[in-house]
Amino acid sequence: MCNCGKFQHDEIPCVHAIVVVKRNNITKIHPYCSDYYKSAALANTYELPMVPMPDKDDWSVLEYVLE
Template identity: 45%
Template sequence: MSKVAKVDQRVKEYLEEAGYEKWARCHSPVKPAGSYLYCVYDSGLRYIVDIERGTCNCGRYQIDEIPYPHGIFVLKSKNMNVKDYGRYCSELYGPQTIVKTYELPIVLMSDKKDWSIPGFVDDEEVLLPKYQRPPGRQPKKERHLKSSESLSSNSNCCGKCRRAGHNRRTCGFFPKES
């Protein structure tokens, strides 16, 4: 940068303002590693993207066959238009394939009373699974308190008078019936 500043100070300031990652290879998050291989640095990790084969060592590009963030980053760095990304996606996402998916009519299932169930299927007895609680924590045995209930030790409530601190048996508010 000192050599650039000697030639023209305005160019140095422009390059610094633009950001090193836009013009210096050593600072670029996307590095060409061959004709179609690119290194993408994301959150301190390095990913190798082969844009022509549709691969990335993160594995997401191969699974869904569409460019994920690393592939999109490479395509953006090549100044490609978003409309051109389609050639890097699988044919499964093309309009012709989607139309073919819905080409055949969908046959509705008949009513349950019209089903013809073979006898051996109808006679089969389905048993409950042999369930065994796995080792580890046991479920809580205590009751969960409602939000309206307090955590105080004196949480009894009388069934007759609805006052706290005692129960129906020890209630003194109403006289006992004889």
């Protein structure tokens, strides 16, 4: 945790956290990053095929939604 709040918000080490990690002679900062920023998360993003939406003219919209 850091007082600046960036470490908690972004889930990647802020400059303050990096200084602490370096002072503790930790060379791998990767474990301190959220899984969202790791290559496995990126690969999972494209795991399922993305189907494009049909043309807007082919949409079936309920009448009360249009109102």
